[in-house]
Amino acid sequence: MSCSSLLGLCQYETNKLVRIQSVRLGSLKWSLNAAILLFICVMMLWNRKYQEFDLVVSSVTTKVKGVTEARLPGVGDMVWDVADYSGPSQDKNSFFVVTNVIVTKNQKQGKCPEVPHTDRLCKTDKDCERGAWDELSHGIQTGSCVKFDVLRKTCEVSAWCPIETKRSPPTPAVLAAAENFTVLIKNNIRFPAFNFIRRNILPKMNSAYLRSCQRANDSLCPIFRLGDMVREAGENFSKMAIEGGVIGILIKWDCNLDPFMQHCLPKYSFRRLDEKESNRTLYPGLNFRYAKYNMVNGVEERTLYKAFGIRFDVMVFGQTTIFIDWLIGTSCYSAEVGQNYSEKKVESVQDNQKVV
């Protein structure tokens, strides 16, 4: 094959180089090279972290255990177990524990006087507009002004009667004993790219271990006391129980799948996710209303619960590093090799030129 017809393929061009013998410049060159390589590798490693980040496919299931006796105002002593205090919801990556509650029993559809707030009193029917309601209403105004108690009159409303009257949560919290409840968190992760599966209940854990393990001694124990989690998040359970709130359970999987130093263990940490910016807070905590409905002699009744509680959001983060380490290793290495290789191609010029 004639080389002249494939000129591009047969030619090799390289820079003419000057080799300067100088300690100052030599070390400067090397430190610059090192710094640039370091920078590139750091950037790549840093990027990688986030790229892998979304790659974990995770499944979380939780199981709360515990039982407590609580004196509910207007209801009396009552034992609460998990079906009672979990509230009505079964979310995927979070669970809710009721810590405080305002109960309004035996509500029926009917007409009754609205609860008086500072600016809600009326004198005559003219003060009440039929059909009106606003954000603070418990029902639709009928247009009448009726007696709320001996002293005060308020607009009558169509509503679930009697209306919930208590506005601030009981102190101390009715179910503050939830501090001693425990939760078992089951977390399975999968790195699809590596077809690697892992579970936070490790193979070495048996049922005796799980019954006795404690977070204080053993950071891998998958059973947590609610009180411990809140304390690790820097909060006081009894205080938080009053208004409720949100605690994040962060599970971090830091895995290295390289054959010689394989390790892949979860690390648990806890943070309060709401209400930290300022001391004074508007609309603090977390509460919602739900009701249990009954038919009594063909009439629907309900018991209204305003439940304050703590929602625990489980968040799983993960990264793993086998293939990518290899890739980065290779690329950084090949950059070095490339450089070394190119350095062999210099014209061996040795001059003691000074450079300004």
Place this chain on the structure above:
Amino acid sequence: MSCSSLLGLCQYETNKLVRIQSVRLGSLKWSLNAAILLFICVMMLWNRKYQEFDLVVSSVTTKVKGVTEARLPGVGDMVWDVADYSGPSQDKNSFFVVTNVIVTKNQKQGKCPEVPHTDRLCKTDKDCERGAWDELSHGIQTGSCVKFDVLRKTCEVSAWCPIETKRSPPTPAVLAAAENFTVLIKNNIRFPAFNFIRRNILPKMNSAYLRSCQRANDSLCPIFRLGDMVREAGENFSKMAIEGGVIGILIKWDCNLDPFMQHCLPKYSFRRLDEKESNRTLYPGLNFRYAKYNMVNGVEERTLYKAFGIRFDVMVFGQTTIFIDWLIGTSCYSAEVGQNYSEKKVESVQDNQKVV
């Protein structure tokens, strides 16, 4: 230390350069340099956006307020408050508001004729297969063919009787007044890398502000009228209320933590997330069935609700830019510096060579 023994460290090699005095080439060089730098920086900034994206740790809680009176077919007038219209679920980042409902009262376990659809009529027991059911069934066939009404016979089924008969949602929607309900959205975000926390209820907001603020005048108001959100998503509330749907509430945090121009405020926007590809749609909207159970004289009864409604999904996006800006600044700057630096090392060759 002898330099010859550390040759690699003491040598400095640099390219032999040719300096050409040419306006055309000079400006070409500079614009190429600028373009490449720009490209690199744009790529980095662009990547950064998405990398930071998943870094926000966010917590959302919502609280819907409002009350309405609705005439339910077969039930009568009824006041609905939040415990009634929220449905049975308390999801983490979304809330549901019932806007339309089909109620079937006093269902009991028993046997009754299946509801006739176009192709569900029978003539004799031979047309009915004991144990059979399909997607449209309300129960398990007993094998008998019984009278549904004066004209039609259908297969008898074991089911909750009487069977829900109405198939299409009432028009207009029973709870269309939900348009005027409001929701308070509390969103706390955290950029873990910077240990920076922020809340969408800003420190300057007090309770008087929150009672009166309106999205129309004030884009930071964290209280939203449901109707406004749907309208901003380009939809008609009364229409959407009939079949239900999904509205996305997008909260975008665009934060700059640089000391001199710190700003970090949320921006709210709204989109309909379902049903937009085509005009004609199959299985439109969002509805699900739930039931309230009762024991009546030892027999379980239930009231079945087919609830149509709007699910509001809160999605939080965030990015912040202090450290990375610095890093990018530095790297782009150092690239420039490096280039300038290297340019000082040229052999000062000045020729007026022409280049083709």
Place this chain on the structure above:
Amino acid sequence: MSCSSLLGLCQYETNKLVRIQSVRLGSLKWSLNAAILLFICVMMLWNRKYQEFDLVVSSVTTKVKGVTEARLPGVGDMVWDVADYSGPSQDKNSFFVVTNVIVTKNQKQGKCPEVPHTDRLCKTDKDCERGAWDELSHGIQTGSCVKFDVLRKTCEVSAWCPIETKRSPPTPAVLAAAENFTVLIKNNIRFPAFNFIRRNILPKMNSAYLRSCQRANDSLCPIFRLGDMVREAGENFSKMAIEGGVIGILIKWDCNLDPFMQHCLPKYSFRRLDEKESNRTLYPGLNFRYAKYNMVNGVEERTLYKAFGIRFDVMVFGQTTIFIDWLIGTSCYSAEVGQNYSEKKVESVQDNQKVV
């Protein structure tokens, strides 16, 4: 304008080059160049995938259909429809189907003997501590030791009585027929960057198609039999139904929006997300307790359900490639162009130098 005052702008510096005529070196150069370019483009394409990944805004709604008759121990035959077996929750991207259940009827607040476990028997009141409870308790100990049955005595507890006694789930699963239930999954996605919207119910699908389509023949059918999904995940439904579990429904949107080869279709796959690491498992499956509450003659009763079931988590992944392909194409192309361009500027030196 004098060029000497703008020296930087008018000068152009370029390396002195040596052109070597050598097949070996020439082809080496080209393969190195190609390798580096390939590496850069692969890295960019690879990054892109994940960057787009989090960009999909997706909404999922699901609708389960099916009805079954089940014989509940202690309750009798009962028809279960969707309101019964969905459990109490309506999650955003997942749905739950009860497959097995332990029912404890007519529980009332009261005092009764704790259920005996291996180490829970007592002889006298001294063995019972008033107020005590632990993870396995069903109530708060009263301090008395009472008869559980003819042979055994256990500590009395304040609890919901009678206490749930059965501990392991019925085999075969009570609602194993859920295998034949179907679910319609509606998924809308949006690539905000491209303002592109897509729905998994394609425009060509009509209601006749949806009534008859089957996953076995048609991978785009959006209606799935629960049993098929579990089988595709490599599991046995009847076995899984006993203890419950978590199945992931992965929807992958691989879209190319380039005008000449536009395609954008969903691909469904299924995986079991829990319990795969080892054969022997502690705390297998998925179950939770919920209760239906009733007022009977003014006393609250409840029916406790320990529901075992399968949670189906829908996960949507997506990527699209129009703009970015163009960008990458351009940049890789321009890198080539730049290189070619720079190669035109060499001093045409042709020497046959040998290089060590």
